[in-house]
Amino acid sequence: MNDGPVSTFQFLGLTFSTANVVSGLVVFLLVVAIVFFTSRHLAMKPTKGQNFLEWLIEFTNGILKGSIPSNEVSGFGLYGFTLFLFLFLSNQLGLFIQLTFHNATIVRSPTSDPIVTLTFSLMTLMLAQFAGVQKLGYKKHFTNYLKPFVFWLPISIFEEFTNFLTLGLRIFGVIFSGEMLLKLIWGLATSHGIATMIVAVPIEMVWQGFSAFLGAIQAFVFVTLSSVYISQKLEVEE
Amino acid sequence: MLSHLVVGSALYFGDSLFYAICFLLLLWIVKVLAWKPVTKMMQDRADKISSDIDSAEKSRTEAAGLVEQRQTALNASRGEAQTIVQNAKTNGQQQRDQIMAQAQTDAQTLKANAQKDIAQEREDALAGARNDVADLSIEIASKIIQRELNADDQKALIDSYIEGLGKHHES
Numbered sequence: 001m002n003d004g005p006v007s008t009f010q011f012l013g014l015t016f017s018t019a020n021v022v023s024g025l026v027v028f029l030l031v032v033a034i035v036f037f038t039s040r041h042l043a044m045k046p047t048k049g050q051n052f053l054e055w056l057i058e059f060t061n062g063i064l065k066g067s068i069p070s071n072e073v074s075g076f077g078l079y080g081f082t083l084f085l086f087l088f089l090s091n092q093l094g095l096f097i098q099l100t101f102h103n104a105t106i107v108r109s110p111t112s113d114p115i116v117t118l119t120f121s122l123m124t125l126m127l128a129q130f131a132g133v134q135k136l137g138y139k140k141h142f143t144n145y146l147k148p149f150v151f152w153l154p155i156s157i158f159e160e161f162t163n164f165l166t167l168g169l170r171i172f173g174v175i176f177s178g179e180m181l182l183k184l185i186w187g188l189a190t191s192h193g194i195a196t197m198i199v200a201v202p203i204e205m206v207w208q209g210f211s212a213f214l215g216a217i218q219a220f221v222f223v224t225l226s227s228v229y230i231s232q233k234l235e236v237e238e
Numbered sequence: 239m240l241s242h243l244v245v246g247s248a249l250y251f252g253d254s255l256f257y258a259i260c261f262l263l264l265l266w267i268v269k270v271l272a273w274k275p276v277t278k279m280m281q282d283r284a285d286k287i288s289s290d291i292d293s294a295e296k297s298r299t300e301a302a303g304l305v306e307q308r309q310t311a312l313n314a315s316r317g318e319a320q321t322i323v324q325n326a327k328t329n330g331q332q333q334r335d336q337i338m339a340q341a342q343t344d345a346q347t348l349k350a351n352a353q354k355d356i357a358q359e360r361e362d363a364l365a366g367a368r369n370d371v372a373d374l375s376i377e378i379a380s381k382i383i384q385r386e387l388n389a390d391d392q393k394a395l396i397d398s399y400i401e402g403l404g405k406h407h408e409s
Contacts, residue, residue: 011252012252014250014251014252014255015250015251015252016250016252016253016256017250017253020250020253020256020257021253021256024253024256024257024260025260028260028263028264031264031268032264032267032268032271035267035268035271035272036271036272038272039271039272039275039276042275042276042279043279044279044282044283044286046279050276050279053272053276054276054280057273057276057277057280077273077277078265078268078269078273079265081268081273082261082264082265082268083261085268086261086264110257113253115250115251115253115254116253116254116257118254119253119254119257119258120257120261122254123258123261
């Protein structure tokens with residue numbers, strides 16, 4: 001029950017992982033389906049689906065409002081909402097569906113791969129840079145790196161790099177370890193027949209529930225930190 | 239287990255590109271499908287609620303004004319009714335007093351007239367009686383003078399006179 005060999009394929013000179021592409025598409029379709037089916041009959045008096053969608057939008061907007069000034073939130077609301085939904089479903093996907101085909105994993109949590117999480121981390125930091133330049137202009141944006149004094153520049157640049165790494169690796173670590181432990185417990189369950197099965201299945205269920213909780217927390221933390229990084233670029237440091 | 243993390247095995251950076259494109263596409267789809275209409279609906283609702291609150295506040299103050307108006311009108315009409323009743327009472331009192339006084343004076347006048355009439359009547363009667371007595375005395379005197387009379391004659395005479403008197407009075 002260990003990780004099978006990573007099945008990859010070449011396309012346009014780039015290497016793709018089958019598991020990531022397939023799971024990514026599954027999450028993509030899930031997000032589209034949720035958004036599509038909850039937004040069908042929009043009315044002034046919201047019904048079930050619309051209530052849920054509006055609650056979710058209020059929730060992610062609330063996360064953003066925690067750090068971004070409220071008059072700027074509207075520009076990042078869509079990003080925060082989509083990011084939260086995508087990461088949340090990605091985190092949960094591997095807990096319930098793990099498909100293996102020809103001894104290689106095809107469907108698992110996309111966020112249990114550091115390349116995927118670092119892609120999202122990079123996207124957030126690029127958005128932060130872009131928003132900073134758009135709001136303050138090139139000059140003010142880049143002189144922020146020289147605050148509080150000129151010699152701070154290496155530390156500022158290093159901070160960008162560590163932000164990129166920690167933002168991506170935090171969510172990866174939690175989801176990856178959660179899935180690995182699930183696999184280990186499952187390996188224990190199937191090692192000695194019925195006897196270990198009885199012991200291990202409740203543990204597996206408990207860990208699954210805990211991982212679902214952790215996945216939600218990590219999606220929340222990722223969006224929160226994204227909004228913090230974006231808000232840092234929106235103001236001139238003193 | 240960590241084989242795909244080891245540098246040297248084929249790293250699949252294509253996934254980065256794939257996820258970036260997927261996410262951008264997802265952003266666009268979510269925006270078109272849900273974000274725009276739902277946020278617009280939420281904004282509309284917020285506007286409607288605030289306008290509802292404003293109009294409720296307005297109608298509340300209007301209602302309060304109306305209540306005040308009605309209260310003052312009610313008080314005014316109550317006062318008016320009271321004055322009307324008061325006026326009617328005093329008018330009635332006055333009228334009664336007037337009528338009573340009128341009746342009193344009328345009765346007084348009637349009584350005075352009656353007394354005057356009675357006095358007149360008595361006066362007239364006394365005057366008549368006095369005249370009669372005078373005539374009678376003169377007649378008696380003339381009769382006595384005309385002839386001498388005995389007691390019987392005298393008596394007959396007096397009786398005849400008295401008879402005559404009664405006749406006279408009767409007539």
